[in-house]
Amino acid sequence: KQEVTQIPAALSVPEGENLVLNCSFTDSAIYNLQWFRQDPGKGLTSLLLIQSSQREQTSGRLNASLDKSSGRSTLYIAASQPGDSATYLCAVRNDMRFGAGTRLTVKP
Amino acid sequence: DVKVTQSSRYLVKRTGEKVFLECVQDMDHENMFWYRQDPGLGLRLIYFSYDVKMKEKGDIPEGYSVSREKKERFSLILESASTNQTSMYLCASRTSGGAGELFFGEGSRLTVL
Numbered sequence: 001k002q003e004v005t006q007i008p009a010a011l012s013v014p015e016g017e018n019l020v021l022n023c024s025f026t027d028s029a030i031y032n033l034q035w036f037r038q039d040p041g042k043g044l045t046s047l048l049l050i051q052s053s054q055r056e057q058t059s060g061r062l063n064a065s066l067d068k069s070s071g072r073s074t075l076y077i078a079a080s081q082p083g084d085s086a087t088y089l090c091a092v093r094n095d096m097r098f099g100a101g102t103r104l105t106v107k108p
Numbered sequence: 109d110v111k112v113t114q115s116s117r118y119l120v121k122r123t124g125e126k127v128f129l130e131c132v133q134d135m136d137h138e139n140m141f142w143y144r145q146d147p148g149l150g151l152r153l154i155y156f157s158y159d160v161k162m163k164e165k166g167d168i169p170e171g172y173s174v175s176r177e178k179k180e181r182f183s184l185i186l187e188s189a190s191t192n193q194t195s196m197y198l199c200a201s202r203t204s205g206g207a208g209e210l211f212f213g214e215g216s217r218l219t220v221l
Binding site: 046051095097098101 | 112141143148149150151153156196198200207208209210211212213214215217
C-alpha cells in the first residue's frame with residue numbers, strides 16, 4: 001500500500017521568502033503526482049499535476065518537481081505572500097492516496 | 109469550467125439516521141471518489157468507482173455504502189449514522205486515463221449528534 005508523507009507538518013515564514021514543501025512516497029510506480037491547496041473549511045484546489053514522465057511543472061510562482069526513483073516531490077513557492085497561507089497536500093496516482101499536508105502561514 | 113458539486117455543505121443528523129451525501133460532476137469523468145477528512149488524520153479514502161455501477165472499497169469503508177447508477181452522480185450512504193462519522197466529506201472525480209487530473213467538490217460537513 002502506498003504511503004505518502006509530507007514534511008514539515010506546519011511552516012511559518014515572513015512574507016517574501018522562497019520556500020519548499022516536501023512530499024515523499026513509498027511506491028515509485030505512479031502515473032502522476034498532484035499538488036493541491038486547501039483553505040479552511042473548503043475543498044481542495046488543484047495547483048499542479050506532474051506526469052510520471054515529467055521532471056517538473058510550473059505555474060506562476062509555483063514550481064513542482066518529481067523524482068520517481070527516490071520517491072520524492074517538492075513544491076517550490078517563490079516570493080511568498082499572505083494569500084498563500086493554506087494547507088498544501090500532495091496525492092499520488094495510481095490510487096490517489098494523500099499526504100497529511102503542510103499547513104503554511106505567511107506573515108505580513 | 110469543470111465542476112464537482114456536493115449537494116449539502118452542512119448537515120446535522122441524529123445517531124441512527126440514514127444519511128445520503130450526493131455528488132455530481134459535469135465533466136463526463138469515469139472515476140469518482142469519496143474521502144473523509146479529519147484533523148490529524150488527513151484525507152482517507154472511503155470508496156471509489158471506476159465507472160457506472162462499479163465500486164471499490166477504499167481504506168475505511170466500514171459503516172458506509174455507495175451508489176453509482178449514473179455516470180455523473182456518486183452517492184455516499186451512511187446506513188445508520190454514528191457520532192464517529194462526524195467529519196468533512198469530500199467528493200472527487202477524474203478521467204480514467206493516466207493523465208487525469210483530480211477535481212474536488214467543496215465538501216460536506218456532517219455532524220452526527
